[in-house]
Amino acid sequence: MDRRDLPIAFFDSGVGGISVLKEAVALMPAEQYLYFGDSANAPYGTRKIEEIRALTLEHAAHLYAQGIKALVIACNTATSAAIRPLREIYTDIPVIGIEPALKPAALMAQHPSVIVMATPLTVAGDKFRDLLGKYSDRADVIPLACPGLMEYVEQGCLDTPQVRQYLQDLLTPALTEHHPDAIVLGCTHYPFVRPLIRQIAGPSVRIFDGGAGTARELQRRLRESGFLSAHTTPGSVQIKDSLPEKTALCRMLLETASIS
Numbered sequence: 001m002d003r004r005d006l007p008i009a010f011f012d013s014g015v016g017g018i019s020v021l022k023e024a025v026a027l028m029p030a031e032q033y034l035y036f037g038d039s040a041n042a043p044y045g046t047r048k049i050e051e052i053r054a055l056t057l058e059h060a061a062h063l064y065a066q067g068i069k070a071l072v073i074a075c076n077t078a079t080s081a082a083i084r085p086l087r088e089i090y091t092d093i094p095v096i097g098i099e100p101a102l103k104p105a106a107l108m109a110q111h112p113s114v115i116v117m118a119t120p121l122t123v124a125g126d127k128f129r130d131l132l133g134k135y136s137d138r139a140d141v142i143p144l145a146c147p148g149l150m151e152y153v154e155q156g157c158l159d160t161p162q163v164r165q166y167l168q169d170l171l172t173p174a175l176t177e178h179h180p181d182a183i184v185l186g187c188t189h190y191p192f193v194r195p196l197i198r199q200i201a202g203p204s205v206r207i208f209d210g211g212a213g214t215a216r217e218l219q220r221r222l223r224e225s226g227f228l229s230a231h232t233t234p235g236s237v238q239i240k241d242s243l244p245e246k247t248a249l250c251r252m253l254l255e256t257a258s259i260s
Helices: 018-027 049-065 076-089 102-106 120-124 126-134 149-154 161-178 190-201 211-225 244-255
Strands: 008-012 033-037 070-073 113-118 140-145 182-185 206-209 237-241
Touching: 008 018, 008 049, 018 033, 018 070, 018 190, 018 211, 018 244, 033 049, 033 244, 049 070, 049 076, 070 076, 070 211, 076 120, 102 113, 102 126, 102 182, 102 206, 113 120, 113 161, 120 126, 120 140, 126 140, 140 161, 149 161, 149 190, 161 190, 182 190, 190 206, 237 244
Parallel strands: 008 033, 008 070, 033 237, 113 140, 113 182, 182 206
Antiparallel strands: none
16 A cells, blocks of 8 residues: 555544644645544543553554554643654654644744643643743743643533633633733643633633644655655544543544634
């Protein structure tokens, strides 16, 4: 088989990576996609880094064995834990990770104020602190831990009174105190509640997430490798989850949920 016809694999610890997959499908609709979410072992953020790395390597090996031309780790936690060994193992395909889109937010203006929404464990991690440190001279960066927000999305609660009130209670004090120019969505689950965040933050606050940038980097790496599909008709998307009941939610998020 022509390698250009092989699928691009996406991996996440749950349903959040669908937000990145949506961006890739929009950018490269002729490609074939294979998505796997490991909801049975979610959330990864509560596990030790060794466990996260082992789970990610295990599922990456399973995806690679099916025949793929690229691997996207559409999870900040799994990227942090396993992207280096994955790139050492799979040297014949592009391996793409994700991190919070702090760079474009920090460079959007002269020393902007930027709120970074992330899971509590991401906020507490060394990698996150290192990322904030890289841009501390370019922007006022305010980490905002969001306990429970990922779990709302995992349950398919995207625009319920509970989620709306949660975001109102979380964001209003930060918006009042810091008057941010931008908000960075530091978890791949968060774009699914972006419309609510936009309503609360108002039209003057720019919202960034890493999905579109990851899709563009994937396209660049595929082109560089000569792996871009030569087809012009729409490709297909296969979705599986280690919890079968989550597969339907993933499909719904891909087909109907707004991330703009």
